[in-house]
Amino acid sequence: MxxxxxxxxxxxxxxxxxxxxxxxxxxxxxxxxxxxxxxxxxxxxxxxxxxxxxxxxxxxxxxxxxxxxxxxxxxxxxxxxxxxCSEAIRICDDKALTHLTLAEYGIPSIKTVASPMSFGYPYQDILPDIVDQIGFPMVVKDCFGSFGQQVHMVRTMEELHEHAEGTVPKIFQEYIECDGRDIRVEVVGEKVVAAVMRTAAYGDFRSNATIGGIMEKYEPSEEEAQLAIEAASAVQADFAGVDIIHSADGPVVCEVNSNAHIKNLFDATGINAADCIIEYIIELIQ
Missing domain, CATH: 3.40.50.1980 (Nitrogenase molybdenum iron protein domain)
Incomplete structure (x- = not known):
């Protein structure tokens, strides 16, 4: 092989x-x-x-x-x-499609509004309607982006206009207070192989390691593990990094990453997801 x-x-x-x-x-x-x-x-x-x-x-x-x-x-x-597969990549790369897919499968996620297709025209006219539905503070994200880039906390209409300027497709999400922490669960072949707790750098709400977040080995609960497995399955991913935060109603999916960085996962846990992926593929192909 x-x-x-x-x-x-x-x-x-x-x-x-x-x-x-x-x-x-x-x-x-x-x-x-x-x-x-x-x-x-x-x-x-x-x-x-x-x-x-x-x-x-x-x-x-x-x-x-x-x-x-x-x-x-x-x-x-x-x-x-x-x-x-290409469909998993397509869904995970577009944050709006990710949340649409999670909703389709009844998987708990964050309240999200997607920007309209505007054919290159600015869509700031819809911002008051989004505020009515989401409220402040809210999180504004580009639909396409990685490593916590193009993710902004917005507290006022002025800030919202600043970060929704232009025509780039975005999602607007309810802000869930979680003390700057989330859980990254690595799923391979419908099994949880590793997990970390990520904590944002001081003064930031984003927990991504690339922008200063701290990662510590974490043992997910049965509910968190099952949620991650269901999210990966919904987007048709053979392997994925599923980000989970805790809301007042329990754990919810924040993002699903089709090519989550496995080196910082290894550094934090000592678990090499690459071995898990290769072993899964050997079993799948043979």
Whole structure:
């Protein structure tokens, strides 16, 4: 058995390379050779399986550690098993689609309003209506974004106009007070393999490690673990990092990440999710 890993060719930096390196090393430990490819080197005609074969060689599966959903779908069209699948990537990459999917499956999440499709026109005219529904404070997020970037706490109409300026698709969410903490649960093959408690840096409400959040090993409750498994299943993810916060009504899903960073998870827990992913794929493919 041989596998490939696809990463983005335009995002340079250690944090973008580490997951592929960890998966390659895990493959070696399990006797599964892995080779990494950049998405920028896999632009071939749609549906041309021969063109992919020339570039990828003899492989049995692809771990897709990127958000290039069109490439992932083209690989599927050409017969390659892609993990995570293109639909999981599409849903997780768009925060509005994530919450729509969670709602469809009855999975508790945060009260969310999605910005309208405006065809490139500003949509600030709807902001008073959003305030009526969500209230202040609220959290404003770009639909497409990672590592806690483009996430803002908004307390006034002036701040709302500032962070909803332009035409970028956004979601507007009820702010749930959680002392700057959330739980990241790593799910692989409908099993919880690791979890951490993340605490925001002083003065921030975002708990992402990339912007200063602290991660500590955490043992999720049965309810939290089941919620994470159901969320990953709903978005069709074989593996995912599910972010959970506690509301007055219990745990709710904040986000589902189709390629959550596994290096800081390893640093905090000592658990290498790359091994779990490779072991799952071996069982799945064989």
């Amino acid at each position: 041989k596998g490939a890993i696809v990463i983005n060719g335009y995002l340079d930096g250690k944090k973008f390379r580490e997951p592929a390196e960890m998966l390659t090393e895990a493959g070696e430990r399990h006797g599964v050779p892995m080779k990494t490819f950049l998405n920028s080197n896999l632009s071939v005609p749609i549906g041309d399986s021969d063109a992919f074969a020339e570039r990828l060689g003899d492989i049995d599966f692809i771990i897709f550690w990127d958000k290039d959903v069109k490439l992932a779908r083209n690989l599927e069209v050409c017969g390659y098993p892609v993990i995570n």
